[in-house]
Structures are given as C-alpha cells and as structure tokens.
Amino acid sequence: MKYSYEFKKDPFGDLGIILPEEICLFSDFIENIATVEQVDEYIEYIEKVLNGTYEDFEIELNATSVLIKKM
Numbered sequence: 677m678k679y680s681y682e683f684k685k686d687p688f689g690d691l692g693i694i695l696p697e698e699i700c701l702f703s704d705f706i707e708n709i710a711t712v713e714q715v716d717e718y719i720e721y722i723e724k725v726l727n728g729t730y731e732d733f734e735i736e737l738n739a740t741s742v743l744i745k746k747m
Contacts, residue, residue: 679699
C-alpha cells in the first residue's frame with residue numbers, strides 16, 4: 677500500500693511527518709526513530725517477519741509501540 681505524506685516543522689523547529697488519518701498514529705513512532713542504525717534495525721525486523729523467521733515482532737519506543745505481522 678502507498679500513502680500520501682508531507683513533512684512539517686512544529687513551533688520548536690522539529691520536523692514531523694503528516695500521514696493520512698487511517699495511519700496517523702504511526703507518525704509518532706516514525707518521529708521517535710533517532711538514528712540510521714535504528715532504521716536499519718527496524719528494517720531487519722520487518723524483513724525477518726516477512727521471510728518467516730519471526731511470526732511477529734513488537735517494537736516499543738517510549739509510549740509508542742508497533743506490532744509487525746505478516747498478513
């Protein structure tokens with residue numbers, strides 16, 4: 677699936693991502709990813725779910741969590 681998005685600076689100058697209503701909660705998760713290493717780590721988890729190494733995988737950041745499952 678592809679979704680539209682845009683980037684916008686908040687009043688403090690931090691860059692945020694604006695996502696469609698049905699996935700807008702995911703923007704909180706994306707905004708908490710701080711390094712390229714974290715991005716690579718999460719991509720690796722997604723690939724492991726997709727190739728069947730893991731049935732699912734949950735990532736927790738502060739108050740945000742994402743459950744990755746293959747459909």
